[in-house]
Amino acid sequence: MNFERFVSFRYLRAKRKQKFISLISLISVLGVAVGVMALIVVLSVYTGFTEGLRDQIIGINAHILVQQSGGEIDNPNLLKTQVEQVSGVTGATPYIYAQALISSGSGQSSGLAIRGIDPVSAGKVISLDAKMTSGSLKSLTADHAGVPAIVLGKEVAAQLRVQTGRKIRLISPNGPLTPMGVMPKVQTCVVSGIFATGMYEYDSTLGFVSLETARRLAGMEGGSVHGLEVRAADADRAHLASAAIQQRLGPAYSVRDWMQINKNLFAALKLEKIGIFIALDLIILVAALNIISALVMVVMEKNKDIAILKSMGAKTSSIMRIFFYQGAVIGLSGTALGVTLGLSLCTLLKRYKIIELPSNVYPMSTMPVKVVPMDVTVIAISAILITLLATLYPSWKASTVRPAEALTYE
Known part of the structure; x- marks a missing residue:
């Protein structure tokens, strides 16, 4: 373990005079963990709801609709044969x-x-x-x-x-x-x-x-x-089959996939998901402010220690890294704890169907949960970045301590 990490971990250990600072650090860890857990659970539920709504819509409706522009289709059997010959169409x-x-x-x-x-x-x-x-x-x-x-x-x-x-x-x-x-x-x-x-x-x-x-x-x-209702081999790639059908039939026909038909609904759901992510990120931001306050108090408490380290030849960058590592440990610990708690809670909700929903209001009877690895990764990275940014000011503040002023009356 190098010098900066050694000193940083020593500062993290609670002493009699630093119990209050350690309590703030613990609250910061819990704040980051709660924020990460809330983000994972809420976005997993929201993704599950969106996926469930999509499955319900395309379960009773076709992936693609084919209509003749300006009128009815007089020979559906011939058109059906042409459409079924298109790659990516199963029926x-x-x-x-x-x-x-x-x-x-x-x-x-x-x-x-x-x-x-x-x-x-x-x-x-x-x-x-x-x-x-x-x-x-x-x-x-x-x-x-x-x-x-x-x-x-x-x-x-x-x-x-x-x-x-x-x-x-x-x-x-x-x-x-x-x-x-x-x-x-x-x-x-x-x-x-x-x-x-x-x-x-x-x-x-x-x-x-x-x-x-x-x-x-x-x-x-x-x-x-x-018109004709068409099923694609892959619902998520229905737009490709739709484009192939349109190319084969020509402009006399209108071909739309389920994403085009319901694009306003799913665009609104996507925008709401982004809004929820930003709103819940504020919980992590509050925890980051706690990290700033905890590290600033540590810097004030360790003014003399910093001055002595500088007098012994410690570089400004080394002092910054000491407090940066301290804040990083708080942020990484909170993020890891939050990811663990969030995934555990999602597993419980998914396995035991604890929360039931009224079927006349929602398109599913129980709370849907779908954990997307990419969402978890983005949440963890954003939490780590926010907490690391929160350490920059206290670290810079510690590096500006002047040994002569700090040790004048010692």
């Missing part, structure tokens, strides 16, 4: 979107977003089958005594007080025009399945029917559809 399925009023025999009614799908190919694109609590997607094409089937979300089914096998009525505004106005279309359907995505917005406003039923409700003719 494609046609869809129709419509709005309707849904009512049940109990007198309950609600607005509903209707999505017409092909049950055979839809399973390769959306993960709805895994979210079914009763029935299945294939039941949409099963024979129900001539009555078309519908798959409803858990919340809308509870609101209408219906279960599988019960009949409901869909009322669409896309009816024929008469002298008295638009005649609504009325379609009776049997509930063949119920799904639960965990997102209240989807479970309370969404229903799936076959393409034929959706065409009747939307007033569409022939075999046309509104």
Whole structure:
């Protein structure tokens, strides 16, 4: 151990006259640790929430949407074949979107977003089958005594007080025009399945029917559809598959990936994460101020020692390093303790699901936690830099001590 480190570690040991200074140093270590722990836990929870929200969105929705500019797609099977030949695409399925009023025999009614799908190919694109609590997607094409089937979300089914096998009525505004106005279309359907995505917005406003039923409700003719839903091999690289599809189909088609469709939402979440990081960094900054005060008090206490060391030939840089090492030990100890506590708490929250969330407010039932190594690294580096910067002023102050003045009355 060299001279500077030896003296620095001796100053860190508590003596009778320095117990108060040592207490401030301990508080500084705990302050850095609490700040680092809070940052790791909060950012891990926030990342878990963002990832969970993303998984919910792309679980029931496609990675990529393909639409024809200015109209419907008249030959979806041909377009589907072309899209599936693009590298990075694992599946494609046609869809129709419509709005309707849904009512049940109990007198309950609600607005509903209707999505017409092909049950055979839809399973390769959306993960709805895994979210079914009763029935299945294939039941949409099963024979129900001539009555078309519908798959409803858990919340809308509870609101209408219906279960599988019960009949409901869909009322669409896309009816024929008469002298008295638009005649609504009325379609009776049997509930063949119920799904639960965990997102209240989807479970309370969404229903799936076959393409034929959706065409009747939307007033569409022939075999046309509104567009294609496409699944990419890698959701995080869906933009590359989207660009390849756009290049293959040309400007006559509009191709958007899930990141483009939800870019405002995820941009806001990213900005909030940065804001949280900056706000919680203030805890570490407060601890850094404690480090400054502790080291300044040490410098004042050790004025005579510094003067003697300088008289014995210690260089100004050596004096600075003594107090720099002292502050570095406090900062590194607090950072290491904070990282350990933060990762331990994240592990507990992830394993035991301690905190439950209301499903009608959040898209998941328990507190999500996802530790990102890069986030932990950035937090640790920022904490170390802040604490090291806090040692510069006390170290410089110690190096300016003049032996003649400090030892005048000794």
